[in-house]
Amino acid sequence: MSTMNTPSRRAASTGRHPLARFALAFLVALAACGGEEPPAEGDGAEAAPLVLASTDIATVATGEIQAGVQITGTLEPAQRVDVKAQVGGTIGSVRYEEGQAVGRGAVMATVTAEGVRSQAAATRAGVGSARAGVGTARAGVTSAEAGVASAQAGVEAAQAQLALARERAASAQLLYDEGAMSRLDYQSAQAQVEAAQAQLASARAGLTSAQGQVTASRGQVTAAEGQVASAQSQATSAGEQAARTVVRSPLSGAVSARTVELGEAVNPGQTLYTVVSTGALELRGQVGVEEVRRIRVGDPVEFRVDGYPGQTFRGAVSRIDPTADPASRQVGVYLRMPNPSGLVGGLFATGTIVSETVADALLVPESAVRTRQTEDGEAASVYVIRDGVIRQQPVGIVQRDLSRGVVAIQGEIAADERVIVAPTTDTVDGARVRLPGATAQARTTTPADRRERE
Incomplete structure (x- = not known):
């Protein structure tokens, strides 16, 4: 039965096919007019996978x-130094630009400061004058020492003369006591002793004076040497100040900045370069x-x-x-x-x-x-x-x-x-x-x- 009915159902279905399609279109249109929405995405369907690149x-x-x-x-560079002007003046030369390598102690710039240079020259002249004074004072010491030697010789001669006068006076005393010498000759012998004593005292005073002159001359040498030391100190200070007119690099490295131009006036402490x-x-x-x-x-x-x-x-x-x-x-x-x-x-x-x-x-x-x-x-x-x-x-x-x-x-x-x-x-x-x-x-x-x- 089922085998025989199948073809008939299949034929009937084939015969109703145009009508079925019409009915389906009618239902779809009706649903659209009724405001019904199509099924939401994902209702009854699996979500699309996420595509990865x-x-x-x-x-x-x-x-x-x-x-x-x-x-x-x-x-940053481990060492960074700002090179600054140490004296005031005008930039006389600049020798490095940014990016250039520079060695330790290299001359980077010079500062023209005439007052500083003239002061250094004057102090050097002062040192020469002070040294000449020392020479003069030492010559005075030599002369005073020669005077001491001469006075010492005079003292020794006076002492010898006094000794001789005393011997003659003693002989005269014996002769006078025995009546063999007149009173006048005896008194003359005593007067020679007194004269020799006076001459010795005078020689000794001259020696003391000469020794004092030596002491004074040596003091003059000391003072002159002090003047030399003072002049040398001033000259050293002025020389150092003059040396500061030459700007040198404190380390080996490279110039990272230059902030000064040729002929520009600068003040002490003003930055000229930066070296790293x-x-x-x-x-x-x-x-x-x-x-x-x-x-x-x-x-x-x-x-x-x-x-x-x-x-x-x-x-x-x-x-x-x-x-x-x-x-x-x-x-x-x-x-x-x-x-x-x-x-x-x-x-x-x-x-x-x-x-x-x-x-x-x-x-x-x-x-x-x-x-x-x-x-x-x-x-x-x-x-x-x-x-x-x-x-x-x-x-x-x-x-x-x-x-x-x-x-x-x-x-x-x-x-x-x-x-x-x-x-x-x-x-x-x-x-x-x-x-x-x-x-x-x-x-x-x-x-x-x-x-x-x-």
């Missing part, structure tokens, strides 16, 4: 990361009081410098401020880097003060990590793609390397898994994705497209 995903890598405190800032030494560069930064406890002078530092991708420069912590900033509670730390490569100052750099090295760490791009604050602190997660579905995976942060733009993470995630580099509002847990290389049936906006429009 190759730039939207990254593979979890394993590698080494330096654990420590990171400081970012500008590399780029043999070593220094990065100054600040760290919190909690982190500074982990840092010691001499700790190794790895630098990564903008404009030198893939290159690592090494240095050390040179000094640490002894006090924290009372407002920010930050402590200044200075990192120094030898510069044999001749890097210029002013480059932006990141210095990592290495406290330990984490090997075989799971590394993801920094932009792939999403953080939020919770009651227990900061919570981090990444969006990982598993079996074509996005899963929000909580992770822990081990270390950040801002210079490389990577973060070491830990948790239920494995190497070679794929994560979304920069999640957007479309990136939600459970969303399906289509990865690069898959055949797309329809045009779908990718996260990269959305970021470009934003």
Whole structure:
């Protein structure tokens, strides 16, 4: 029965086909007139997958990361000196321009200061005059000493004359007592003794006077020598002042600025040049009081410098401020880097003060990590793609390397898994994705497209 009825139903159905199509069109029109809306997208249908570009995903890598405190800032020359005028005057010459290398002690400029130079010449003449005075005083000493010698000889002659007169007077006394000498001759002998005594006294007075003259002459020598010392001091001071008219570089390096022109009038203390030494560069930064406890002078530092991708420069912590900033509670730390490569100052750099090295760490791009604050602190997660579905995976942060733009993470995630580099509002847990290389049936906006429009 069923076999025989089937063809008849099939024929009847075929015969009613135009009418059925008409009825269907009528119903559709009726529904449109009645204000009924078509079924909403997704009702009874699966949502279209999110199409990802190759730039939207990254593979979890394993590698080494330096654990420590990171400081970012500008590399500046470790030595920087403002070369200033030390005397007032007019610039007589300038010998260096910006960017030129300069050696220590090299003459960079001269200052014309006539008053200073004439004063130096006058003091040098004063030294010569004072020295001539010393010569004159010493000649006086020599003359006085000769007078002392002559007076000493006179004293000795007077003493001999007195001794002879006394012997004659003694003989005269004997003869006079025996009546063999007249009274007149006896008195003459006594008078010769008195005359010899007077002559000795006079010779001794002359000797004392000559000795006093020597003392006075020696005092004149001392005074003259003092005048020489004073004149030499004045000459030295004037010479130093004259030497300051020649401006020299205090260190070897390069001229970073010149602020004076030929013929310009300058005052003492006015900056003429700025000289820097780029043999070593220094990065100054600040760290919190909690982190500074982990840092010691001499700790190794790895630098990564903008404009030198893939290159690592090494240095050390040179000094640490002894006090924290009372407002920010930050402590200044200075990192120094030898510069044999001749890097210029002013480059932006990141210095990592290495406290330990984490090997075989799971590394993801920094932009792939999403953080939020919770009651227990900061919570981090990444969006990982598993079996074509996005899963929000909580992770822990081990270390950040801002210079490389990577973060070491830990948790239920494995190497070679794929994560979304920069999640957007479309990136939600459970969303399906289509990865690069898959055949797309329809045009779908990718996260990269959305970021470009934003």
